Amino acid sequence: MAKKAMIEREKKREKLVKKYAAKRAALLAIANDQEKPMEERFKARLKLAELPRNSSATRLHNRCQLTGRPHAYYRKLKISRIMLRDLGSAGLIPGMVKSSW
Numbered sequence: 224m225a226k227k228a229m230i231e232r233e234k235k236r237e238k239l240v241k242k243y244a245a246k247r248a249a250l251l252a253i254a255n256d257q258e259k260p261m262e263e264r265f266k267a268r269l270k271l272a273e274l275p276r277n278s279s280a281t282r283l284h285n286r287c288q289l290t291g292r293p294h295a296y297y298r299k300l301k302i303s304r305i306m307l308r309d310l311g312s313a314g315l316i317p318g319m320v321k322s323s324w
Contacts, residue, residue: 226291233286236277243278247271 253259253267276282285296287303295304302310311319 229291230286230288233284233291236282239275239278240280240283243274244280247274247278250274 250267250271254264254271256264284293285298285301286293287296287306288301289306290303292303292305296302297304297307300307300316307316310316312321314320
């Protein structure tokens with residue numbers, strides 16, 4: 224059950240990142256612009272701090288879509304190495320065959 228919760232939490236974070244991406248980018252541009260006055264840059268930093276913490280892209284973590292495992296993650300398949308092995312052995316991944324010697 225906890226694994227399912229982590230997958231759902233990660234999906235929620237992805238939605239927040241997409242929702243606030245433009246606003247966050249605009250505020251960062253203002254905050255990092257050395258041509259702007261110090262007060263304006265400081266206000267932009269304060270507004271950035273008011274945004275939801277999970278709306279930052281650095282909070283996202285790659286997780287297996289089937290188990291929620293955060294380690295040994297294959298980006299192209301979006302699954303962990305353990306699930307890759309299990310699905311490959313079951314013949315559920317096209318082109319992958321179990322090898323033995």
